Amino acid sequence: MLSSATSASSAAELVRIARQRPALPCGTRIIAIDGPSGSGKTTFAADVEAHLTGLRGDGNDEARPTPAEVQVLHMDDLYPGWDGLAAAVPLLSSQVVEPLAEGRDASYRRYDWERGVYAERHEIPCTARWLVVEGVGCGARVIRPRLSALAWLEADRETRMRRGLERDGEAYRPHWERWSRQEGAHFAREATRDHADLVLDTGQ
Known part of the structure; x- marks a missing residue:
């Protein structure tokens, strides 16, 4: 994984890139963190969130965003199960x-x-100044025109698989294999890495 210092500096760089681009009409800037499973997207999203909530006004923003103005969305909350990658992007x-x-x-x-089944509803008000989305698919072609910044995280397959099974357990290996085939096809079709503003190798 990235060291804490490297992750923090990368988070700062991603936010810097996003702030140089116009917000959506509602005033929200969207940062997407994409890449294959086990590459560290959730951890990096937390670092981006921490950086955003720690910002002070410097002429680019009026004041430090409040926690309510920084929303985080995990794609895991949208996938309708292990075969749901294609359905979650729309x-x-x-x-x-x-x-x-x-x-x-x-x-x-x-x-x-x-x-x-789908459960409770979560609101993202247009008063949110930042939306950080992490997970496979959030940098898809249909999403990219609305993004202020896109990060791509990667690591070798063995490292990513090890991380995933350490987190979820060996019983999930068949699910990981199913998911890996879906994301491989998705990334080949979408060429997400080629459009990233920041590419991070978390396997070093």
């Missing part, structure tokens, strides 16, 4: 990204993996 676009781009409040329903 959901992110139609339920979250496009409403914000049109100056409207956004919302999505969290997928309950245990029950196999």
Whole structure:
């Protein structure tokens, strides 16, 4: 994984890139953190969030964003199960990204993996100054025009698999294999890495 210092400096660089680009009409800037499973996207998203909530006004922003003005969305909450990558991207676009781009409040329903159904609704008001989205698919072609910055995280397959099984358990190996095939096809089709503003190798 990235060292804490390297991750913090990379988070700062990603935010710097985003701040140089116009916000959506509602005033929100969207940062996407994409890459294959086990590459450290969730951890890096937390570092980006921490950096954002620690910002002070410097002429680019009026004041430090409050926690309520920095929203984080995990793609895991949108996938409808282990075969749901393809379905989640249109959901992110139609339920979250496009409403914000049109100056409207956004919302999505969290997928309950245990029950196999969508559960409670989560609101993302257009008063949010920052939205950090992390997970496979958030840098897809349909999403990219609305982004202020896109990061791509990667690591070798062995390292990523080890991290995933350490987190989820050996019983999840078949699920990981299913998911790996989906994300491989998705990234080949979308060429997400080629459009990233920042590429980080977390396997070093």
